[in-house]
Amino acid sequence: MASSNANNLQLYLRLLRYVKPYWVPFALSIAGMVVMAATEPAFPALLKPLLDGSFVQKEGGLLAWLPVLIVAVFVVRGFASYLSSYAIGWVGNKVVMDLRNAMFVNLVRLPTHYYDNHTSGSLISKFTFDVLRVTGAATSVVSVLLHDSLTIAGLLAWLFWLNWKLTLVALLVGPPAVVITRAFSKRLRAMSRAEQEATGDLNHALEESIGCHRVVKVFGGQDYEAKRFDSGANKVRRFNMKVTAAAAANTPLIQIVVTIALALIVYLAARQAAADETTVGGFVSFLTALLLVFPPLRRDDRGRIRVLSHRVAAGVSAAAQADRRQSDLAAGARRRRKRISPDR
Numbered sequence: 001m002a003s004s005n006a007n008n009l010q011l012y013l014r015l016l017r018y019v020k021p022y023w024v025p026f027a028l029s030i031a032g033m034v035v036m037a038a039t040e041p042a043f044p045a046l047l048k049p050l051l052d053g054s055f056v057q058k059e060g061g062l063l064a065w066l067p068v069l070i071v072a073v074f075v076v077r078g079f080a081s082y083l084s085s086y087a088i089g090w091v092g093n094k095v096v097m098d099l100r101n102a103m104f105v106n107l108v109r110l111p112t113h114y115y116d117n118h119t120s121g122s123l124i125s126k127f128t129f130d131v132l133r134v135t136g137a138a139t140s141v142v143s144v145l146l147h148d149s150l151t152i153a154g155l156l157a158w159l160f161w162l163n164w165k166l167t168l169v170a171l172l173v174g175p176p177a178v179v180i181t182r183a184f185s186k187r188l189r190a191m192s193r194a195e196q197e198a199t200g201d202l203n204h205a206l207e208e209s210i211g212c213h214r215v216v217k218v219f220g221g222q223d224y225e226a227k228r229f230d231s232g233a234n235k236v237r238r239f240n241m242k243v244t245a246a247a248a249a250n251t252p253l254i255q256i257v258v259t260i261a262l263a264l265i266v267y268l269a270a271r272q273a274a275a276d277e278t279t280v281g282g283f284v285s286f287l288t289a290l291l292l293v294f295p296p297l298r299r300d301d302r303g304r305i306r307v308l309s310h311r312v313a314a315g316v317s318a319a320a321q322a323d324r325r326q327s328d329l330a331a332g333a334r335r336r337r338k339r340i341s342p343d344r
Contacts, residue, residue: 018095018098018099019091019095021094021098022090022091022094022095025087025090025091026087026088026091028083028084028087029083029084029085029087029088029091030084030146031080031083031084032080032081032082032083032084032085032087033080033084033146033147033150034146034150035076035077035080036077036080036081036084036147036151037147037150037151037153037154038150038154039073039076039077039080040151040154040155040292041154041155041157041158041289041292042073043070043073043074043288043292044155044158044285044286044288044289044292045158045285046066046069046070046073047281047284047285047288048162048279048281048282048284048285049066049281050066050067050070050281051279051280051281051284051285052279052280052281052282100127103126103127104127107123119200119201119204120204120207122197122200122201122203122204123200124200124203124207125196125199125200125203126200128203147296148296151292151293151296152293152296155289155292155293156293158289159286159289159290159293162282162285162286162289163269163272163278163282163286165268165272166265166268166269166272166286169261169264169265169268170261170265170290170293172261173257173258173261173294176257177254177257177258180250180253180254180257181250181254184246184247184249184250187242187246188243188246188247191239191242191243191246192243194239195236195239195240195243198232198235198236198239199236201232201235202229202232202233202235202236205225205228205229205232206229209225209229258294262290265287265290269283269286
């Protein structure tokens with residue numbers, strides 16, 4: 001298991017090297033993410049003086065400009081988001097093109113025994129299914145980790161400055177959320193790999209039925225081929241449902257944990273307000289920042305874990321195909337030497 005994980009990590013690092021020629025747009029995307037993460041705590045930070053000054057203390061002056069600042073913050077975030085998304089999408093598509101070319105160059109040079117041991121459907125699936133799913137795999141994991149890490153750091157700094165007691169209570173959600181997310185992520189990666197293999201088998205059955213349609217008609221094999229295809233399609237459906245079930249169960253479980261923490265925070269905040277230890281603006285700012293920090297902490301986006309699991313699994317599969325040439329050629333050379341070596 002450890003050897004498999006190390007091998008997958010090595011292949012994924014190989015996949016990341018395809019990004020190196022496009023480091024300039026990738027750096028622009030990272031810069032956009034940094035700006036987005038830096039402006040994340042700005043909105044809850046502006047809420048505190050706005051609410052306390054305007055609604056509680058009835059002050060004017062500079063507070064009149066706070067709504068303008070809020071709009072400016074979101075304008076900057078919107079531009080940074082567009083720059084980051086476009087640049088990372090451009091890099092991802094270039095990586096897919098380069099990976100496809102590398103896979104094909106290696107494929108046409110592989111020895112015959114490799115084709116004998118692999119179905120044509122599974123090979124075609126790597127060029128169609130795996131490579132299409134790998135779009136962004138070499139970039140999304142790095143970018144998500146960077147964006148989430150910076151966002152969490154900024155929001156947690158603001159939360160601790162605002163109310164360190166309530167922040168410690170909120171952080172109690174972290175360990176159970178991590179345990180739940182890891183369990184479902186492991187399940188999703190396993191199901192994603194199985195789904196890709198089942199799709200390759202389905203492609204192989206379809207290709208054989210189309211390429212040998214005359215033989216099927218001559219021997220009356222229509223019913224057999226229909227049952228064979230139905231079995232393959234049902235296998236893909238079952239794996240898809242397992243992926244859907246795991247992704248769907250992750251969100252409500254995390255939400256239950258978060259809701260318990262929020263209820264405890266509201267109770268403690270009410271006690272602090274009764275003792276004049278917090279203000280309305282401070283509590284609203286704290287609650288807003290807390291709601292903003294939970295998504296990157298628990299990664300509760302219904303599609304994020306699922307998409308990244310699919311992409312990493314597909315990326316590892318595609319990178320393995322691109323790297324397969326050397327090992328298979330070496331194995332073929334060893335077999336040829338054994339055949340021509342004299343008996344001892």
